[in-house]
Amino acid sequence: MLDSPQYKPALDNLKSQLETYPTLIDAFHQVEPVILELFGAQRMSLFQRRRQHQDLVARFKTGKETKQIKVPISPLSIAGYVALAQRPINISDPYDPSELSEIHPRLRFADQFDKSSSFKTQNILCIPVMNADVLMGVMQIINKTDGDFSQSDLELGGEVARLLGDKFRYELGGTKHQFDYLVHRGLVNQKTIDELSENNATTKQIIQRLMSEQRISEQDIGNAISIHYQVPYISYLPDKYHLFQHDSKLNLSYLKRNHVAIVADASDAPIILMAEPNNAGLLMEIESVIGIHSYDIAVSLPTQILQYLGESVGGSGPGDLDEILDEIGSAGEDDDDQVDELSDDAPAVVRLVSRILHDAKRLNASDIHIDPEKGAPTRVRMRVDGVVRDINQVPASHHNAVIARIKIMASLNIAEKRVPQDGKLTFRMSGQPVEVRVATIPTVAGEGVVMRILATGGAMPIGKMNLSERNMDMLETMIKKPHGILLVVGPTGSGKTTTLHAILGYLNTPDKKIWTAEDPVEITQPGLQQVQVSPKIDFTFAKALRAFLRADPDIILIGEMRDKETAHAGIEASLTGHLVLSTLHTNSAPETITRLLDLGLDPVNFSDACVGILAQRLIRTICANCKEPYVASEKEISFIKRNYGEAYLSDFTLDEPLTLHRGKGCEECGDTGYKGRTGVHELLTMTPDLRSLVYKETSVSEMKAQCMLDGMRTLTQDAILKALKGDTDISQVQIIGGHG
Numbered sequence: 001m002l003d004s005p006q007y008k009p010a011l012d013n014l015k016s017q018l019e020t021y022p023t024l025i026d027a028f029h030q031v032e033p034v035i036l037e038l039f040g041a042q043r044m045s046l047f048q049r050r051r052q053h054q055d056l057v058a059r060f061k062t063g064k065e066t067k068q069i070k071v072p073i074s075p076l077s078i079a080g081y082v083a084l085a086q087r088p089i090n091i092s093d094p095y096d097p098s099e100l101s102e103i104h105p106r107l108r109f110a111d112q113f114d115k116s117s118s119f120k121t122q123n124i125l126c127i128p129v130m131n132a133d134v135l136m137g138v139m140q141i142i143n144k145t146d147g148d149f150s151q152s153d154l155e156l157g158g159e160v161a162r163l164l165g166d167k168f169r170y171e172l173g174g175t176k177h178q179f180d181y182l183v184h185r186g187l188v189n190q191k192t193i194d195e196l197s198e199n200n201a202t203t204k205q206i207i208q209r210l211m212s213e214q215r216i217s218e219q220d221i222g223n224a225i226s227i228h229y230q231v232p233y234i235s236y237l238p239d240k241y242h243l244f245q246h247d248s249k250l251n252l253s254y255l256k257r258n259h260v261a262i263v264a265d266a267s268d269a270p271i272i273l274m275a276e277p278n279n280a281g282l283l284m285e286i287e288s289v290i291g292i293h294s295y296d297i298a299v300s301l302p303t304q305i306l307q308y309l310g311e312s313v314g315g316s317g318p319g320d321l322d323e324i325l326d327e328i329g330s331a332g333e334d335d336d337d338q339v340d341e342l343s344d345d346a347p348a349v350v351r352l353v354s355r356i357l358h359d360a361k362r363l364n365a366s367d368i369h370i371d372p373e374k375g376a377p378t379r380v381r382m383r384v385d386g387v388v389r390d391i392n393q394v395p396a397s398h399h400n401a402v403i404a405r406i407k408i409m410a411s412l413n414i415a416e417k418r419v420p421q422d423g424k425l426t427f428r429m430s431g432q433p434v435e436v437r438v439a440t441i442p443t444v445a446g447e448g449v450v451m452r453i454l455a456t457g458g459a460m461p462i463g464k465m466n467l468s469e470r471n472m473d474m475l476e477t478m479i480k481k482p483h484g485i486l487l488v489v490g491p492t493g494s495g496k497t498t499t500l501h502a503i504l505g506y507l508n509t510p511d512k513k514i515w516t517a518e519d520p521v522e523i524t525q526p527g528l529q530q531v532q533v534s535p536k537i538d539f540t541f542a543k544a545l546r547a548f549l550r551a552d553p554d555i556i557l558i559g560e561m562r563d564k565e566t567a568h569a570g571i572e573a574s575l576t577g578h579l580v581l582s583t584l585h586t587n588s589a590p591e592t593i594t595r596l597l598d599l600g601l602d603p604v605n606f607s608d609a610c611v612g613i614l615a616q617r618l619i620r621t622i623c624a625n626c627k628e629p630y631v632a633s634e635k636e637i638s639f640i641k642r643n644y645g646e647a648y649l650s651d652f653t654l655d656e657p658l659t660l661h662r663g664k665g666c667e668e669c670g671d672t673g674y675k676g677r678t679g680v681h682e683l684l685t686m687t688p689d690l691r692s693l694v695y696k697e698t699s700v701s702e703m704k705a706q707c708m709l710d711g712m713r714t715l716t717q718d719a720i721l722k723a724l725k726g727d728t729d730i731s732q733v734q735i736i737g738g739h740g
Ligand SMILES: [Zn+2]
Pocket: 623, 624, 625, 626, 627, 663, 664, 665, 666, 667, 668, 669, 670, 671, 673, 674
């Protein structure tokens, strides 16, 4: 019918008019008479969808002025209903309430236009303007002069709407397919999208693979689907959006299955989040069940919608931990019936271990503990920001399979379960290799595993170390010296390696030859010659150092001065024109001097070589998300005064009332109030006065007093400054105090 000579010239004309004018509003005056003539009608209006609003807008040019009418996408108007239902309707009398209510119980005809003019609307043909299955607008044809609109008018309307749809999509900047925007931006090529879409892959599966394999961010995928569906994108922001109260009538499994969540913002205005917001049938169903008449529609990724619905989602990677554990759990809990590596459950175990490693990296954990328990599930714990947290449990029946999997990954002997073993494994996350040190320990309850995630990537910039201004200036002066020895001291886990690499990163220029001997090499930097020492084969720090001295170095890092031989060699190297960096396990900077003298180092040599000693600790920082100011109590103020020392209070102004900060606890920080850590520092500089005390081998307290006169501030003082600055809270300062 549509190819019939009756319509073809008009449709061709329409097409060329649309192509001639850049925008629809410019073309409207040419297009309108053509369309009206096609249908034999008196008036028409064209509504375009607005992406950031749940509404339609029709624009008219009258002379130089542009007028617009806005209509919400809802059953409360004819155009709004057609947009919502995405189906055409043919109304023979808009003034007949029974005809309207048969279409939708709340459908109304807006008669303002008729009332404000002599025009009387008799019948309406209303057609959705779609493109690539996405609603772009609505076309209304009014008053067929010769009887009612017919079935063939409906079909013709569909054809005209298709032509308009192309134009609308172009104007609205829409895309034909969900992921076109990613292709346009060059983030992925079309061939990859086609491959990922093969075998009827669901949108959820395609998105997951785009994220895990193509490393495309959630935000980019969100933008792509927002542009395609012409609705705003909302990611998972639990602090900004909450589940809307009135959604209880929809059951959870229905919502999960259809990837729909009804959320509300702070003002409690409902937003229907859909993974595929062009699904009109679903939207109509939801609307009728929940009975809300005013809402916005937005698009989210399927996993984000599930997160709003309360599912814990592990992000991209080998599936959700709970899901895998569910799968494993259904296999039974019988302790005697151990699952081995080659059973049907093996792939689940493989994924489980992979999930544990991914979660650890995502949580920024430093260590993972797989702890066997006698007759109980295995506990999976992780150390995050220095504190061990319970993360999950593995059924006892799968304990051996999990341990075996880790041992295989670390190339350890699976059969040997009676003696401890050490190894290393590497896994990939977001395309980046992550190195993990693995130690197995046989216990009476079975074999346990502790894994340390080695820091990946480059060094921290020195400016990010959060050094006080005085310490930063002094440290820069020290490390610019061509020779001498700088020591970074503190207990295990005080961030010494991070600091040394920050310093090396600062010094690492092409004109310098830098050698490092480390155990293990945790941070790698291009430009450094890094060597892993291995005391097992008698390749010690002292031996590495002697080798370096034959290899024309400028700067040498010796991982640790464990013994007199290494300490002595380090001092020698610094006295012969090299800058030497090293560490010691001492608590404070002045104490380090007496420790080295006790080792038998010559006080004159040492004090000549030493440029400075940096003692440090890591303390937890307040979670930025739930940080709140409060007025310090009398007790806290007196704690500050007592621990900073009355003699030094002129370092800062202690306003009263004094404002301090603390973390209330929120979802982002697991209700701890803390997120991340920062260093606190005590930097000793070797002044002539201090040097003469070292010559005399005086006591730690005498040397400390001189250091304080020279401007040093203690770890506790530095922690107090960081609490006053709002980085941390008073209880973290107390922890430092406890360490001396
Ligand atoms: Zn928090």
